[in-house]
Amino acid sequence: MKLLLLRANPRKNGFTRRLTDLFVKGVREAGAALVERDLAALDIKQCLGCYSCWITSPGKCILKDDMPAILADILDADIVVCATPLNAFTVSSHLKNVLDRTLPLTQSRFEQSPKGTVRNALRFPEKWPKKIASIVVGAFKGDENFAAVRAMFSLYANAMSMELCGEIIRPESYLLQFSLAKPLTVKAIEAAYVKAGYELATLGGISPDTQRRAAAELSPDVSYFKKYSNIYWEHAVAMGEQSRDLDLLSRNVMSDVRILMQEMARSVDPVATAHLKTVLQFDFPDKQYSVHIAVDHGACAFTEGKAETPNLTVTVDSGVWAQVFMRQISVRDALVSRKIMLAGDKFLFARLDRYFPPPVM
Ligand SMILES: Cc1cc2nc3c(=O)[nH]c(=O)nc-3n(C[C@H](O)[C@H](O)[C@H](O)COP(=O)(O)O)c2cc1C
Structure with a gap:
């Protein structure tokens, strides 16, 4: 042949x-x-x-x-x-x-x-x-x-x-x-x-x-597709000539907290959170961006902006959070060096890995 x-x-x-x-x-x-x-x-x-x-x-x-x-x-x-x-x-x-x-x-x-x-x-x-x-x-x-x-x-x-x-x-x-x-x-x-x-x-x-x-679909619906595509092109335009390095562009896109947080919400474990009702807020001061994730007995809603009464508020710079998310720095080190600040129910933070397990690679 x-x-x-x-x-x-x-x-x-x-x-x-x-x-x-x-x-x-x-x-x-x-x-x-x-x-x-x-x-x-x-x-x-x-x-x-x-x-x-x-x-x-x-x-x-x-x-x-x-x-x-x-x-x-x-x-x-x-x-x-x-x-x-x-x-x-x-x-x-x-x-x-x-x-x-x-x-x-x-x-x-x-x-x-x-x-x-x-x-x-x-x-x-x-x-x-x-x-x-x-x-x-x-x-x-x-x-x-x-x-x-x-x-x-x-x-x-x-x-x-x-x-x-x-x-x-x-x-x-x-x-x-x-x-x-x-x-x-x-x-x-x-x-x-x-x-x-x-x-x-x-x-x-x-x-x-x-x-x-x-041909397997990667996005669950059109709004997800639009959101991710827009974030991709936002980074490409900001990077200019450098965006021709697609690996670098990919890394920048993947460490965007808007995507990290959306993915975290999508990865909720319904069994581990079956008895949990709580609101987790994340503030990224360097990006002036906040999101909150409402967990309600196995279900999870992701909303941009601050919550009225969060049970836990995590304040962290976006770059540090991306490193934590990708397991490049440990949560313990980030907490000790006060790169991550917690307010509210700190016990919830200790269990984040269980509630939102990382994707199986
Ligand atoms: C001139 C031009 C026209 C394009 N038209 C379409 C299109 O009609 N539909 C589409 O899904 N993508 C379109 N695209 C996007 C490409 O298909 C996309 O970049 C894809 O990844 C293939 O290109 P690549 O091999 O350079 O990555 C277009 C891109 C260019 C540069």
Whole structure:
């Protein structure tokens, strides 16, 4: 099985790159032959729509660039994998250029496909059968965001007599940065990309289960998605050029107390808090930000701002709290050095770890 991977992501440290690297890991584990092409690094001009490749130079484009090598790669491959960011609800312009420029692989004769649609006959049918698979990574949440790109791949596959043998769609790409929030889900998503590569290389297709796992939702609803995305971009804008270091950006986002506190509230243990009714307030003077968490017999409500009568008030700078949260400094040290100040029922503070257990990593 020969695989051709067309990488169509211009950003070299973005999510398409990262997830496609995991897919490649799976292909390599399977020991399959893999050719990779970085489309953004190649000179591939836009189709002129002149039909020279049908009329005056059959099978050859008149443009002089790197496309003939890509056409040769496609002819040589059993499966073409297109990895692309979702841009304007479809593939990146780098991939769109390449798909347009595959016109020389077809000829001017029209025929009917097994699906009943009209298409152009293949110019090199002896090089077929072939399959195509897609890896599409987008930032937004919701299936409708990917409807056009799914339809495009389905129509293109049919037009080129290729079997569409796998579609790995990743929504909410930026939420992958919040790996502390859902560490197990992020790990399962990453594992699904490796498995997708392995399956494609060994079975010639990606199972529906693996596709579903790769597309697992990270945010429970739209308001959560918006809140986290807005915080992400707030940090990116504040960091300016430095935000190109995605690991640094991720660390800054993850130590944002708005996220830490929301995640803490989400991690409430209903059993440990089954008999508890209390209000915990957290004040972050450096950010002039307060939140309170109301625990009521296993349920938990998170509200921004101060509570009327909190049972415990924790006052701490946001940076110190982030370090405590990530187990980089001990609570005891922070208390002794008075970096954390408590008012009210201090016993509650001692039990925070039980009430809000850290995520299983
Ligand atoms: C020009 C442009 C258009 C985009 N259009 C969409 C879009 O229509 N839908 C979407 O979910 N994300 C869109 N995005 C966001 C990307 O899909 C997102 O950054 C994703 O992580 C893939 O890019 P990356 O590999 O560079 O990270 C767009 C990004 C750019 C730069």
